[in-house]
Structure formats: C-alpha cells, structure tokens
Amino acid sequence: xxxxxxxxxxxxxxxxxxxxxxxxxxxxxxxxxxxxxxxxxxxxxxxxxxxxxxxxxxxxxxxxxxxxxxxxxxxxxxxxxxxxxxxxxxxxxxxxxxxxxxxxxxxxxxxxxxxxxxxxxxxxxxxxxxxxxxxxxxxxxxxxxxxxxxxxxx
Amino acid sequence: xxxxxxxxxxxxxxxxxxxxxxxxxxxxxxxxxxxxxxxxxxxxxxxxxxxxxxxxxxxxxxxxxxxxxxxxxxxxxxxxxxxxxxxxxxxxxxxxxxxxxxxxxxxxxxxxxxxxxxxxxxxxxxxxxxxxxxxxxxxxxxxxxxxxxxxxxx
DNA sequence: CTTTTATTGTTCCATTTGGAACAATATGCG
DNA sequence: CGCATATTGTTCCAAATGGAACAATAAAAG
Numbered sequence: 001x002x003x004x005x006x007x008x009x010x011x012x013x014x015x016x017x018x019x020x021x022x023x024x025x026x027x028x029x030x031x032x033x034x035x036x037x038x039x040x041x042x043x044x045x046x047x048x049x050x051x052x053x054x055x056x057x058x059x060x061x062x063x064x065x066x067x068x069x070x071x072x073x074x075x076x077x078x079x080x081x082x083x084x085x086x087x088x089x090x091x092x093x094x095x096x097x098x099x100x101x102x103x104x105x106x107x108x109x110x111x112x113x114x115x116x117x118x119x120x121x122x123x124x125x126x127x128x129x130x131x132x133x134x135x136x137x138x139x140x141x142x143x144x145x146x147x148x149x150x151x152x153x154x
Numbered sequence: 155x156x157x158x159x160x161x162x163x164x165x166x167x168x169x170x171x172x173x174x175x176x177x178x179x180x181x182x183x184x185x186x187x188x189x190x191x192x193x194x195x196x197x198x199x200x201x202x203x204x205x206x207x208x209x210x211x212x213x214x215x216x217x218x219x220x221x222x223x224x225x226x227x228x229x230x231x232x233x234x235x236x237x238x239x240x241x242x243x244x245x246x247x248x249x250x251x252x253x254x255x256x257x258x259x260x261x262x263x264x265x266x267x268x269x270x271x272x273x274x275x276x277x278x279x280x281x282x283x284x285x286x287x288x289x290x291x292x293x294x295x296x297x298x299x300x301x302x303x304x305x306x307x308x
Numbered sequence: 309c310t311t312t313t314a315t316t317g318t319t320c321c322a323t324t325t326g327g328a329a330c331a332a333t334a335t336g337c338g
Numbered sequence: 339c340g341c342a343t344a345t346t347g348t349t350c351c352a353a354a355t356g357g358a359a360c361a362a363t364a365a366a367a368g
Contacts, residue, residue: 014270018277020296025179027303098316116168123172129302142174148283149181252346
C-alpha cells in the first residue's frame with residue numbers, strides 16, 4: 001500500500017470519536033511511556049501511582065485503582081516497588097485494618113515532576129496544531145465528557 | 155479518603171489534556187475491551203487488525219502496525235490467529251518477497267461489525283452529556299490533532 | 309452476639325506483551 | 339556487478355498483565 005492514505009480511517013470507522021480519542025491517547029502516551037521506561041525504569045502503573053499521589057494527600061491502593069481504572073493487583077505491585085525505592089510511604093489506617101494510606105515522599109514528588117515533563121512535552125507536540133482557543137475548547141469538552149465517564153461507573 | 159473528590163486531578167495534573175484524553179480512552183476502551191474479550195475471545199491486537207482491514211482494501215502487517223502504533227510482533231501473532239480462524243486471507247506480494255498482503259474475509263467483516271457495536275455503544279454513553287454541536291466540535295478538533303500526530307511520526 | 313456478605317490488599321498462575329535478534333528479501337552506493 | 343544498509347515478518351524470552359482465589363478485616367442482617 002504505502003502511498004494510500006493511512007488516515008482515511010478517521011472518517012470511515014464506525015466509532016469515529018472513540019477511534020480519535022484512543023489514537024490521540026496512543027500518540028501521546030506511547031512515545032512518552034517508552035522514554036520514561038527507558039530513562040527511569042518505571043512501568044505504567046508506577047508512574048500512575050506517582051501521579052495520583054502527587055495530587056491527593058493520602059490514598060489507599062484501592063483509590064488509585066479506581067482513579068486509574070487498573071486492576072488492584074497491578075497497583076499493589078507498583079506500591080511495593082515504589083516503597084522499596086523510597087518514593088512513597090505507607091501507614092496502616094487506624095480506623096480500618098484492611099486498608100493502608102499511601103503518601104508520596106519528597107523524592108517521589110521529584111521523580112514525578114521529571115516524568116511529567118515527558119508527558120507535557122509530547123502533549124504539546126501533538127496538540128501543537130491547534131490554536132489557543134481550539135485547544136481550550138477541546139480541553140473543556142473533554143473535561144465534560146470525562147466527568148460524565150467518572151460518574152457513569154461509580 | 156472515599157469522600158474526597160477523585161476528579162479534582164482533571165484540573166491539577168501537569169498535563170491536563172493528555173490526562174483527559176487517556177482517561178476518556180480508558181473509559182471507553184476498557185469496558186468495551188473486557189466485553190469483547192469475554193464474548194468473542196479476541197485480544198486487542200486482533201480487533202485492531204479487523205478494524206484496519208475493514209477499512210482498507212489490502213494491508214501488510216507493517217501497515218497495521220503503523221496505523222495502530224503496536225509492535226510488529228504483536229500484529230504478527232494476531233495475523234496468525236485470525237488466519238487460523240478464517241477471518242482474513244494472506245497473499246504474498248508479487249513485487250516484494252518480504253511482505254504479504256492481508257485482506258479481511260466475509261466472516262471477518264461480520265465479526266468486526268458485531269464488535270464495533272460494543273465500542274460504538276460505550277462511546278455514545280461516555281459522550282452522552284455533550285450536545286450535538288459540542289460533540290461535533292470535539293470530534294473535529296480531535297481529528298485535527300490526530301492528523302497532526304499522524305504526520306509527526308512519519 | 310452470630311452469621312452472612314462485602315471490601316482491601318495480596319499471591320498465584322496463565323496469558324499477553326514488547327524488545328531484541330534473526331533470516332529473507334530489497335535498496336542504495338561504490 | 340558486489341557490498342553495506344534497510345525493511346518485513348517471525349521467533350525467543352523476559353517482563354508485565356489481569357483474572358481468580360485467598361486471608362484479614364469490616365459491615366450488614368438476623
């Protein structure tokens with residue numbers, strides 16, 4: 001094929017919005033993810049964990065699983081590795097013996113900051129063709145849909 | 155935590171658009187993906203293959219890898235399984251001994267049609283809060299960004 | 309209080325995944 | 339032409355992944 005247009009599928013696919021969303025997600029995340037893995041040795045669940053804990057004071061592993069839509073065992077493993085590496089702290093919840101409250105450490109926060117750069121940079125590349133107004137519109141509409149999605153499965 | 159707002163991260167994250175895009179992608183794809191795996195026994199690379207071949211006349215495995223941003227070996231495996239199951243045909247390219255041209259069969263097309271329903275339905279649920287105009291705007295802006303992304307890495 | 313039922317975090321295990329190396333073919337360049 | 343380099347599809351292998359079962363704890367029901 002080669003000289004046929006590989007992007008025609010954006011219009012012909014049966015689920016155009018879903019396709020474009022996942023395409024954009026892949027376009028942003030895959031390159032950033034590879035670089036993060038290569039430069040920091042982190043797998044996806046690990047930096048998701050960092051991102052969550054950077055933005056909430058204390059979370060249980062279950063919270064993180066819910067926020068990120070990943071299975072609990074994946075998060076559990078990430079927690080252990082990050083604990084070993086000193087990127088987070090864990091304290092048993094005094095009110096509920098089943099759960100433990102996770103907090104990010106200073107070095108975890110620092111690591112997350114460095115990792116965010118990769119994602120932010122790639123995001124800006126991919127969205128670079130949009131005007132300021134277009135980008136703001138896109139962002140607002142995505143937030144509206146994302147809030148709806150969050151509510152859908154609670 | 156539990157009664158804190160789990161969605162505040164939409165605004166506080168360092169890469170808001172990237173976060174919202176991947177959140178939406180996950181919100182749409184994960185539930186649909188689980189159902190497709192459960193009901194049809196297909197892994198992601200397999201229905202991506204079907205989707206690609208449903209919308210192009212003939213593709214090489216490499217083309218599919220490029221379109222879908224997946225590693226070649228993942229596609230290669232999917233091709234073998236789909237060949238065994240009769241969902242696609244393969245013919246060596248007469249002009250290039252390295253590559254083979256893949257085409258979807260009637261039963262493959264039928265399978266893809268049934269699978270699309272899952273994605274389309276979930277897409278419509280997630281985007282259900284948007285008005286017709288908002289959805290059209292979102293769709294157009296995503297297409298613009300996606301076309302840019304496609305061009306970025308060629 | 310006792311008995312079910314639900315939730316949390318973990319381990320087990322089979323499957324999926326993707327990087328790296330590979331053989332086969334093609335292309336570029338002297 | 340002959341040799342280096344690139345590309346395609348594949349296999350190998352180590353790692354990541356996620357469903358299922360589990361023990362510990364909590365909540366609900368009787």
